Amino acid sequence: MFRHSQLESVKASLAHPAHAAMPLHARIQRAIRQLILDGTLGPGKPLPASRALARSLGVSRDTVESAYARLHAESFIERRVGSGSFVAEMPEFTPGHRRSMRDALLRNQAPNLSRRGNAMFRSGGVSEMLLPRPFAHGVPETRSFPLALWERLERQVLKEAGTQALLHGDPQGTPALRRAIADYVNLERGARATADRVLVLTSSQQAMTLCANMLFDPGDRIIIEDPAYYGARKAFDAAGLDCVPVRVDRQGIVIEQIMDDPRPTKAVFLTPSHQFPTGATLSLDRRLALIEWASRNQAWIIEDDYDSEFHYAGKPTACVQGLDPYDRTIYIGTFTKSLFPGLRIGYVVLPPQLVKPMAVARTLLDGHTASIAQLTLARFMEGGHFGAHVRTMRGVYSRRLGVLAELVRTHLSEFVEPRVPVGGLQMPCVLICDLSERVAIDAARRVGVELLGLSALHADGDGRPGFLMGFAAYTPDELEVAVRKLAKALRTATG
Amino acid sequence: MFRHSQLESVKASLAHPAHAAMPLHARIQRAIRQLILDGTLGPGKPLPASRALARSLGVSRDTVESAYARLHAESFIERRVGSGSFVAEMPEFTPGHRRSMRDALLRNQAPNLSRRGNAMFRSGGVSEMLLPRPFAHGVPETRSFPLALWERLERQVLKEAGTQALLHGDPQGTPALRRAIADYVNLERGARATADRVLVLTSSQQAMTLCANMLFDPGDRIIIEDPAYYGARKAFDAAGLDCVPVRVDRQGIVIEQIMDDPRPTKAVFLTPSHQFPTGATLSLDRRLALIEWASRNQAWIIEDDYDSEFHYAGKPTACVQGLDPYDRTIYIGTFTKSLFPGLRIGYVVLPPQLVKPMAVARTLLDGHTASIAQLTLARFMEGGHFGAHVRTMRGVYSRRLGVLAELVRTHLSEFVEPRVPVGGLQMPCVLICDLSERVAIDAARRVGVELLGLSALHADGDGRPGFLMGFAAYTPDELEVAVRKLAKALRTATG
Numbered sequence A, B: 001m002f003r004h005s006q007l008e009s010v011k012a013s014l015a016h017p018a019h020a021a022m023p024l025h026a027r028i029q030r031a032i033r034q035l036i037l038d039g040t041l042g043p044g045k046p047l048p049a050s051r052a053l054a055r056s057l058g059v060s061r062d063t064v065e066s067a068y069a070r071l072h073a074e075s076f077i078e079r080r081v082g083s084g085s086f087v088a089e090m091p092e093f094t095p096g097h098r099r100s101m102r103d104a105l106l107r108n109q110a111p112n113l114s115r116r117g118n119a120m121f122r123s124g125g126v127s128e129m130l131l132p133r134p135f136a137h138g139v140p141e142t143r144s145f146p147l148a149l150w151e152r153l154e155r156q157v158l159k160e161a162g163t164q165a166l167l168h169g170d171p172q173g174t175p176a177l178r179r180a181i182a183d184y185v186n187l188e189r190g191a192r193a194t195a196d197r198v199l200v201l202t203s204s205q206q207a208m209t210l211c212a213n214m215l216f217d218p219g220d221r222i223i224i225e226d227p228a229y230y231g232a233r234k235a236f237d238a239a240g241l242d243c244v245p246v247r248v249d250r251q252g253i254v255i256e257q258i259m260d261d262p263r264p265t266k267a268v269f270l271t272p273s274h275q276f277p278t279g280a281t282l283s284l285d286r287r288l289a290l291i292e293w294a295s296r297n298q299a300w301i302i303e304d305d306y307d308s309e310f311h312y313a314g315k316p317t318a319c320v321q322g323l324d325p326y327d328r329t330i331y332i333g334t335f336t337k338s339l340f341p342g343l344r345i346g347y348v349v350l351p352p353q354l355v356k357p358m359a360v361a362r363t364l365l366d367g368h369t370a371s372i373a374q375l376t377l378a379r380f381m382e383g384g385h386f387g388a389h390v391r392t393m394r395g396v397y398s399r400r401l402g403v404l405a406e407l408v409r410t411h412l413s414e415f416v417e418p419r420v421p422v423g424g425l426q427m428p429c430v431l432i433c434d435l436s437e438r439v440a441i442d443a444a445r446r447v448g449v450e451l452l453g454l455s456a457l458h459a460d461g462d463g464r465p466g467f468l469m470g471f472a473a474y475t476p477d478e479l480e481v482a483v484r485k486l487a488k489a490l491r492t493a494t495g
Helices: A005-016 A024-035 A050-057 A061-073 A097-107 A115-121 A146-168 A174-189 A204-215 A230-238 A256-260 A282-298 A353-367 A371-382 A386-409 A438-444 A475-493 B003-015 B025-037 B049-055 B060-072 B097-107 B117-121 B146-168 B175-189 B202-214 B230-238 B255-259 B284-298 B352-367 B370-380 B384-411 B436-446 B476-494
Strands: A076-078 A084-087 A199-200 A221-226 A242-249 A267-270 A300-304 A329-334 A345-349 A417-420 A427-432 A468-469 B075-078 B084-087 B198-201 B221-226 B240-247 B266-268 B298-305 B329-334 B346-349 B417-418 B426-431 B466-470
Touching: A005 A024, A005 A050, A024 A061, A050 A061, A061 A076, A061 A084, A084 B084, A097 A242, A115 A475, A115 B202, A115 B352, A146 A371, A146 B146, A174 A329, A174 A371, A174 A386, A199 A204, A199 A353, A204 A230, A204 A267, A204 A300, A204 A329, A204 A345, A204 A353, A204 B117, A204 B352, A221 A230, A230 A242, A230 B352, A242 A256, A256 A282, A267 A282, A282 A300, A353 B117, A353 B202, A353 B230, A371 A386, A371 B370, A386 A417, A386 A427, A386 A438, A386 A475, A386 B346, A427 B146, A438 A475, A475 B084, B003 B025, B025 B060, B025 B346, B049 B060, B060 B075, B075 B426, B117 B230, B146 B370, B175 B346, B175 B370, B175 B384, B198 B202, B198 B352, B202 B230, B202 B266, B202 B298, B202 B329, B202 B346, B202 B352, B221 B230, B230 B240, B240 B255, B255 B284, B266 B284, B266 B476, B370 B384, B384 B417, B384 B426, B384 B476, B436 B476
Parallel strands: A221 A242, A221 A267, A267 A300, A300 A329, B221 B240, B221 B266, B266 B298, B298 B329
Antiparallel strands: A076 A084, A199 A345, A329 A345, A417 A427, A427 A468, B075 B084, B198 B346, B329 B346, B417 B426, B426 B466
C-alpha cells in the first residue's frame, strides 16, 4: 500500500551508511516516521501489511512488526484489529506543514544569537593548534612528559579511592589538590595562599571569564596591558567591559596613566611575570604602586601568572598576590603550560571574601573539575614530581630559547631583531625590513611556519610590526629547520 | 639590629606550620619581606649582619645569606659593600601605609560583586552531595561501575595516542566521541544527529549556561516548566532572562498557555523524558505542537534529556530533537547520570547554524573538555560497554524504584502518597498528613535522611507540599533502613 516512491524512500533510508549502526527494525521505524513527519504519509493513511512490507524490503516479518510496535508506542500509528495499521491523527501537525517547513528553513539561515552571543562569535574565540608546529606559541613540550609515571599515580589513586573517585567533587576543588597548589605558589611564587583560598577551575580562560562576570557589570572600566593577551581581552569584551589599554615598556605596564586617571576603574589585568606578548617583567616598585592604587580605589588586581614557572634569567620576582597585604589581588595559575594542555586544570587564589561567591558561581557554570585528574595531579605534586618536571623543562626551554635566539641572529638578521625574554614560552621579534607584518606571516604560513603577529595585539591594531615565535614545544633541530624555511620564505617575499 | 619584637616575629613566622613545606631560607626571606611590607622595617633601616641573625635564629649563615640574596634580587633590600644590608627606598609605599591598610580591611568586608555576580551568589548555585546518602536525588549508583574496564580502555587509548593525548583538543570535542554520541542518540533516542552537530561540554549545566548567554539577551522571555529543574532556572536567572513558568500536568508542560500567548518568546526549556521533578513524560502531540510553535515563532526548544536512559515502563518516546524538521531544537545530554558524576562530560546536539558560534564561544568560557577522558569514553561507547552498562543499570534502578515504592506504601502510607514515575532516578511523594513540608524535611535531616522539597521548585514557591526521593544510588537494604528512619522521624514530628 506504499507508493513506489515511498517504498524507495524507506529502502534508501535502510541502506544509508549513517544508519549502519542501527538495528534493522529501528531503521524501518525511523524511515516511516520520517514519511509521516514530512507529510508524505497523511493522517489516516493505511500502512502496508507487515508481511507485504517485509517481502518488499527483504527482511523478516518480525523486524517489520517490531518497527510497527515502536511506531505505535510513540503514537505515530494506530493498529486496528483485523484491518491493519494507519497513520494516527495528530493535532497541530498536518495542514501547511511542508510549506511552513520550507519557510522556516529559509528564515533559519541567520542564527539568532544574542548581543553577547554575537560578540563572542565575532571575537573568533581562543583557537589553539591541535598539532602544534613551529612557531605556534604558548605550547609546552609534551612529547617528553612522564606519561607512564602519571598513569601509575592515577592507578594508585584509583586503587585507594575506588569508586568514590567517581562521585561529585567539591566544587572548590579536591582538598588535597588545593593544599598542593597553595604550598606550591607559596614556595615558588612567594604567594600568600592557603588551601581554603584556592578555587580549582579548568583553565586560566575559565578564571578570566569567571572574574569578568562575577566582579564587573557591563560598561565597567578595566585596565589591560597594551599590547595584551588576546584571551583575556576577549573574555572581558564578551562580558561587556570597557577595556582601557595602558602602554607596556621594559618594566611592564606604565603606571602613571593609571595613577593619574580620575575616572572610576574597577580593576587592572596583569601578566606580570612575563608580559604577553612583550616578555617584560613588571618591576617591584610598579607592583607595589599598583597594590596601593588598588587598595585606595577598591579595585581588583587580576594577576595572570600563566607561565611564571619558566623563568630563565635571574630570580623570578615574587607574585603580586604575595606582596598585597590588602587582599585586592586575584591570582590565576594554570597547568596548561607547566604540565599539558589536555589536562584542563587551572586555578585561582582568591581574597577570602570572594571564595564563597566564586565557588557558588562556578557550580552554575559547569559544576566542578573532573575528579580523577584532580586526585592524580595532587599526588603528582605531593610526590615532588611537579617540581622536578618544571625544573627539567625549565632547563630544556632555556636551551631552546638560546638556540632560537642564535638561529634568528644567524639566519634572519636582515629581517628581524629578536627581543630575547627572561622567561616564558615564546620570543617576540620586531621587523626591521620593508616587509609588512601581514606579508611576512602569510609567507611563513605558506611554508608551514606559524607566527603570531604583534600589531593586532595592540589596542589600536598598529603597534610595532613583528611576530611572536613559540619555542618551547620544538627541538633544536625542528627550530633550525623552521628558521631556515622562514628565512627562505621571507627572502622570496622581499625579492 | 632587629628589635626584640621584630626578631620574635621572624621566629614565629619560621615556626608557623603553614610554612612547614618551605625551605628555611624562603621562610626567613618571607618573614623579613613582611616586616618591610607592613612598615615595621622602614626604608633605609639596616638589617642585622647575616652572621648575627643566623646565630639569633639558630640557622646557618648560608641560609640567611641566601634569604638576603633573594630579597636583594626582589629589590626589597640594598647591599652596600663594607656596611651591610638596608631596606630599599620604595616609591608609593611608605607614608600612611599601615593606616590605609586598616581602612582597606574595613571596607573590604562586603565583597564587591557585579549585579550578575550577586545574583549568581544569592542563587546558592547547584550544590551536590559529595557522599550521597538516601534519598539524595539525581545521583547514579557508582559503586558497581566497571572501573577496572574503564582503566583498561584508558591504558589502551594512551598506548595508541601516546603523548598526543596531552595536547589541546578540538574545541568541539574529540571526533571519535562526537561520532559515538551521534550514533547513540540516533539509535536510542530517535535523534537526528551527526558528529558535526555534536558539541562536547563538561556537563548539562554548562550547556544551559552556554545557551542562556549565546541565544538570549537580558530581559528575553523564556518559558520554563512549573515546577522546574532548579539548575536550569538558576542558569537562566543568572543570565538575566525573564523566566515564564508554565504548569505541568501528567502529559508534561501544558501547551495552551504557550500557544495563546501573543508576547514574543525566545525559547521553551523542557525536560520531556521524565519531567523534573514530577516525572511526567511529555506527550507526542504536545511535542509536535511545540515544534510547530517554535518554527512559527522562530523560538528555540531547549531539550534537557538528562536521565532519559532510565525508562522503566513502556518504550521511551523519541526525543523532540528527532521529531523537529525545522532545526529549532537544542538537545542536551550528559554522562553524569548514565556513567558517573566525576567524569564531567556532557554534550549538546545543535542545529547546524549554531555549531560554529557555540564552539567559538566555548573556547572563551573554558577552552575544551579534557582529552584523555573523551578518548576513553569514545572507546567505552564504541566497544558497546556504554549500552551494556545502561541496560544493566536500567534493570537495577527499575528494581530499586519498585522496592522504594513498596517501602513507602508499607511504612509511610499515613504521611505521603508516592507518585511512581515511568523513569528517572527519583520518585516524588506528596504529603497527605498535617506535617508541613519544612517540618518533614527537617525531621528527616536530623536522622540523616535527605529529601528535596517540592514546593520550592514551583514558581510561586507554594506548590503541593511533598518531597523527592532519589533511589538509584542506594541498595534495597539502604532504602529500607532509610525509609524506616524516615517513618520514625515523621511519627515523632507528628506526635
